[in-house]
Amino acid sequence: MTLRLVLADDHQLVREGLRALLSRDSRVEVVGVAADGATAVKLVRQLQPDILVTDIAMPGLNGIEATRRVRAQAETQVICLSMHGDQRSVVTALQAGASGFVLKDASCDELLGAVREVATGGIYISPGTMGGLVEEIRDRQRLQAALPGPVLTAKEREILQLFAEDLSTQEIADRLKVSAKTVATHREHVTRKLGVRGIAGMTRYALSEGLTAGGLACR
Incomplete structure (x- = not known):
């Protein structure tokens, strides 16, 4: 059976390299590539691949949020890629619904093994990330049970990330094709839910929670 994949990474060289490497296996077919998370989600919806292989740190819509959206609307499984195997990134990816976490310095054979x-x-989780991972998951689950965090909608998380990436209200409105007033309303909801003040507070929260490339430290 041929496995149909969509690849997502914001670097063209990486996308092309992954496509070339994976296509060496006759049992794998790369049916689509995306340069950002939003495009990846659209391709998954259109093509219904077996697996999405996505970088975690991408502008606009990061790989974690793309994973959440894909898993909420499709049977497609997700493998996340990262330059760093810190436990926080692994746990965040798994909690978002990923079934795999592979380091970017892994061999082609390892990635193909993860796909299969x-x-x-x-x-599948790259061996280099396993140290203390189980205890980290248990600690986070205990903490979340004791102190449940704010529940942001998908749109609020997206707007939070865009503000953290230094886009203005109007730039966000243009990108999302909504009014600036709508963006401002979402911003007010986010700051109230998070208990922070202004865009600076939102940015600090986004970094701490791995909602931006800087917070995920994947470069």
Whole structure:
């Protein structure tokens, strides 16, 4: 059976390299590529691939949020890629719904192995990320149970990330094709839910929660 993949990475060289490497396996077909998370989500909706392989740190809509959206609307499994295997990034990816986490310095054979493992319903995590991961997950689950955090909608998370990436209200409105007033309303909801003040507070929160490339430290 041929496995159909969509690849997402904001660097063209990486996208082309991954496509070339994965296409060496006759059982894998790359049916689409995306330069950002929003495009990846659209391609998954249109093409219904078996697996989305996505970088975590991308502008506009990061790989974590793309993973959440894909898993909420499709049967497509997700493998996240990252330059760094810190436990926080791994846990965040798994909680978003990813079934795989592969370091970008992994071999092609490892990535293909992850693809095959995930395609059969398994979970694959690069060996270099495993130290203390189980305890980290348990600690986070205990903390979340004791102190549940604010629940942001998908649109609020997207707007939070865009503000953290230094876009203005009007620039965000233009990108999302909504009015500046709508963006401002979402911003007020976000700051109230998070208990922060202004865009600076939103940015600090986004960085701490890994909602931006800087917070995820994936470069």
